[in-house]
Structures are given as C-alpha cells and as structure tokens.
Amino acid sequence: MKYQSSSYRVGMGLHPSHYSYLEQRPATEVAWFAASSEKYLDSRGRALETLQQVRQDYPLALHGSGMNLGNAEGLHLDYLKKLRELIEQVEPFVVSDHVAWTGTSHHHLHDLLPLPHNEETLQVLARNIDLAQSQLKTALALENIASYVSYRSDDMSEWEFISELTCRTGCNLVLDLSAVMTNAHNHHFDPLKYLEHIPMDRVVQVNLAGPIKQGGSLYNTKATDVPNIVWELFKQVAPRIRHLPIAIEREQNIPEFSDLEMDVIKASFILENSYEVERSTELV
C-alpha cells in the first residue's frame, strides 16, 4: 500500500536513468512526476514514449529551464510552439519555468542566471511572460533561483521583486526552498523573512533539493540528497504548504530510484507530522 495519503502529495523529477525501471510500471511511493520540458520537445522516441506511459499512471508537471523568460532579446517562438504541442499531449497539472535568463537568442548557456531586481527587468519579464502564456494557452508558474552575484541596479529585494512580478503577470509560483536557503546564506538574509513576504497563496508547487556548502558559500547544485538545513526549513513551513504538491529535485549524480524515493517518503512524514503538531497545539 502506498504511504502517501491524498493530502500529502510528494513527487520527484523524472530522470532518463530511471526509464527502464518505470517502464515496468512498479508500485512506487511517488505521487507525481516533474518532467524537464526540454528533454521531450524534440523527442519522438524513448523519452517521449516513457513520458506518455508515466503520464498514464501519474499526474505530471512540466518544469522547463530553457524558456529564457529574462532574455532582453525576447523568446524563441519555436520553443513555445513545441512546448504547446507537448502540453497538449501530456496535459500537465502545472507548467513552470524560472525567474532567470539562460542565454542570448543564439547561444544557450544551460544555466539559470540571475536578473537585476529592477523596473526594466520587470518589464522584460512581463512582456515575455505575456507572449509565452498567449502562445502556450496555459498559465505559467515561475520558480525562484539561486544566485551567486547581485546587481548594483537592484532597487528591490528578491522577495519584493517576486511579489511585484506575480502582481503584474498574474503568474503562480513554484517555491524552490533550496534556492531560498542558498540565497539567504550567500546574500545574508533570513529565509523566513523571504517566505513571509512572498505571496504564499500563489505558490502551486514546492521543490526541495540539495545545495552544498563550499568555503563559506552555498551552491544549489542539486547534486546531493536534500540536506538537513533544507529539511529544517521545510519543517518550519510545512503547516503552510502541506496542501501543495512537493517535489524532490535532482539534476546531477542521479541515484537509484529507491534512493530518491526515500526522500519522497521523508517529505511525506514531515508533512504528516506537521499536521499532528498543529492539531496537538490546537488541543492545548
């Protein structure tokens, strides 16, 4: 029997190294999968076929890293057209990308790069998001990123910027708690302050991953298990997000399916525990 009750919906990323396992349609503790959109845009073979099979058994989110919403030169219509086709095929419950730029129009840098938090960027993002949503005929959710530099032209904090962006675009949010933790550490702010100031009612998905500490800084490499500092933050916000889909994210050093599944189970336990804590508090 699956551990997860309907209230605690913890999923994880869909990784090519797990295709063979998932093709056997095993019973898993995973409530849903997040698929990296770009991997499937040009595929007609195994990747897309596995995605379609997984979709028959699980809800699916499409999480992109290549829309390049922060590109001052605008968006690729070809990318949006292919994503639209993919959305029609797999009917995801959320389509998301990042508050970031990922290259210029003719050179993909395959990284989530930080944007200045100012009026010009808000206008670029709003224009690009408007185009994306009209082409995709789907609402977009936006995820926060980790950053290792900041800009002199910032004239608001990251949480003010994210709040203003949701206000202007009507977009929902995907909350990456590991990126919040990373930025709080590197840019010296309190992660709880960040969470207090973003519009939590717009959050539709929460991601957990593994930043690593090197020297005095945190790097959101998503290459390790979810570390204690992120679990601690997750426990603190659990009562506020336990109704939301939660994802265990991993981008590098993809382990066995069962290893990631352990983090899925752990997240489900924490969510259930957060309910118990709150109920006992009410009784007192």
Place this chain on the structure above:
Amino acid sequence: MKLSEVQNLFKKQILAPQADPQTITDLKPAGHLPLNEAFEVYHQGYTNRLTEALSRTYETVLWVLGHDLFNDICARYIESQPSVAFNLDDYGSTFPEYLVNTSKTKGIPFLQDLASFERLYKEIDEAATPNPLPIEQVQEILHARNFKIRFIDAMGVFQSMYSVSELWKRRKEPPYMYEDVNWGNPESLLIYKKDKRVMVQNIDPVDAEVILELQEGKSASEALSGYADLMTPERSQALFQLLMKAGVIDDVTL
C-alpha cells in the same frame, strides 16, 4: 546599463573566465563570494554540463580516450562551438568532425567513425518506436518483379574501415587499452529499432550498399543492377528476408 548589455557582458564572462568581471560595472559580489569566484562557478557549470552531454552521446569515445583527454578535448570543442539547441542532450552534432581536426587525439584513426556511429545510434534511439509492415504483407509483394521499399525512420546503415562496434560493445567495461580490441577490420552495420530496443547487426558490405540505394528511393531492380554479378537471385532474396525479419520495412510499393 541596459539589460541586454549586461547579459552580453555576463555571457562573455561565463565563456572566458580569465576576463575581469569588474568590467561588468553593474555587478557586485554576493556576500563574501568574490566576483571572480562566482564567475568560476558559472563557467565551470557551463563547461561541465556540456561535457556531460557529450559524454552521454559519445560514451565509447570517452572510454577510448579516458577522462582526462576526453575532458580536455571537450573543453576546447565547447570553446569553439556555442550551444544552439534548447536540449542540452542535443549538443555536439559536429563533434565527430572536430575529432579529426584536433591533434589532441594522437592519431587514433577510428575516432571520427566511432563518434559518427554513436551519433547515429543516438538519433535512432530517439526516433519513434517503429510500426513496420506485417511480414505477411511484405512477403506478398516481395515476390513481384519490381518494387520500392520505404524504410522505418529508426534505421540507418553505417560503414567504416574499422570495427567500431567491437569498441562500442566494450564501452561499459572498465577502461583498458583500446589497442587490445580487434578494431582493424572494415565493417558494415544495420542499426535499427525493434520495439523499443536499438539493434546493431553486422551485415555484408554489398548488402549495405544495396540498402543505401533503396533508402535513396531507387526501386529494387535499380538498386540491384549495379551489383548484378554479386547479387544472385538467392542472395537478393536473403537480403529482403533479412530486412523483413529485422522489421525495418515501413511500406512496399509496386
């Protein structure tokens, strides 16, 4: 500074980490992390991601060269070839040609062919699972005097002066000297998808030529005419049986 200018400078800095990030006057360090260290993170991330993408596609080339030499060659290739595809996994379509032109490969003769083979394998793996014409229907038509064959998308013929498939079969083994593998014989391969699996089958070089001509759209009698002395009626039948059993025939027209 306009956002587009900032982004172009930022990009240059990621690609050339030896440049001075102070030139991007709009940037400041995050906390204690100096700008040059931050850019080293972005530069390394870029190089590592593309190198990993190349190592997934060109797994046997990596096996032959070893990590140090492979990474070194990738770093130079990445410097010379910007990534233009959304999907990281599509990076490196020109890597086989690059391998010929770099002196770094120390004259390993089969490297370009091996890389081209791995690229073709990837393309076939990414093609849709085929739905070939049922054997009974093919058989009926193959008895006709002349016909044209349309092949499934997930099929390719690969010809080389070297036994690249011998090297490829060993790619999962622990690294040892590639000289120990018998790679010196020419080979012709039929690579195709059967159900969801990619098959690699050694075929006769003349059969390979005929298949390539059929693939170009020539009729069976046109394709066979250039090899009349070699392709007896029995051998021709055997070739069509092979194609039929492999399940690579999408359609046959009279």
